[in-house]
Amino acid sequence: xxxxxxxxxxxxxxxxxxxxxxxxxxxxxxxxxxxxxxxxxxxxxxxxxxxxxxxxxxxxxxxxxxxxxxxxxxxxxxxxxxxxxxxxxxxxxxxxxxxxxxxxxxxxxx
Amino acid sequence: xxxxxxxxxxxxxxxxxxxxxxxxxxxxxxxxxxxxxxxxxxxxxxxxxxxxxxxxxxxxxxxxxxxxxxxxxxxxxxxxxxxxxxxxxxxxxxxxxxxxxxxxxxxxxxxxxxx
Numbered sequence: 001x002x003x004x005x006x007x008x009x010x011x012x013x014x015x016x017x018x019x020x021x022x023x024x025x026x027x028x029x030x031x032x033x034x035x036x037x038x039x040x041x042x043x044x045x046x047x048x049x050x051x052x053x054x055x056x057x058x059x060x061x062x063x064x065x066x067x068x069x070x071x072x073x074x075x076x077x078x079x080x081x082x083x084x085x086x087x088x089x090x091x092x093x094x095x096x097x098x099x100x101x102x103x104x105x106x107x108x109x110x
Numbered sequence: 111x112x113x114x115x116x117x118x119x120x121x122x123x124x125x126x127x128x129x130x131x132x133x134x135x136x137x138x139x140x141x142x143x144x145x146x147x148x149x150x151x152x153x154x155x156x157x158x159x160x161x162x163x164x165x166x167x168x169x170x171x172x173x174x175x176x177x178x179x180x181x182x183x184x185x186x187x188x189x190x191x192x193x194x195x196x197x198x199x200x201x202x203x204x205x206x207x208x209x210x211x212x213x214x215x216x217x218x219x220x221x222x223x224x225x
Binding site for chain 2: 006009032034042043044045046049089093096097098099100101102103
């Protein structure tokens, strides 16, 4: 069935370092890949997304890359700041819905 | 706009009791979703709806029922609550653009405890 695997489950970095989170998906028909950020006690919110006809997308310190052949996509955060600490979820579009990864808890140490 | 709202915010049930969670959105979105979130399990889809009067099963539908009688509301029912249904429940809605974009807007969540 449709599945999204996300790694690592936890990630700890020093402030100013980069963080990378990786996801793989199973449905070759998926054509939309969003990333959500969830702060403690809050709701998930979209931070960046990419469509299958694009290989990379950037928004300030955040970038997402997509390799359709290998069926994996990654989130890159540069110059991390303490406020980047949160749980990050990747997702892949299936018919009428999104399939979410298990989440990555990112801790940015000051 | 209020966006996506959920009622109630917190609830404690005893095993075997029933309850209904209400999700409402004022963005005229076609699609609505119910997820549960458990530690280390991510967001798991319970049921979803692609339009008024339609519903479909997600990954973990057992023990839950849903109804979408009005476009702006999506109800999640637990007929006989079990401790395994202790979780945080999120509702979300989306409006597909050109059949591709599925940005989902989430409600604030409902924390349910079943004792």
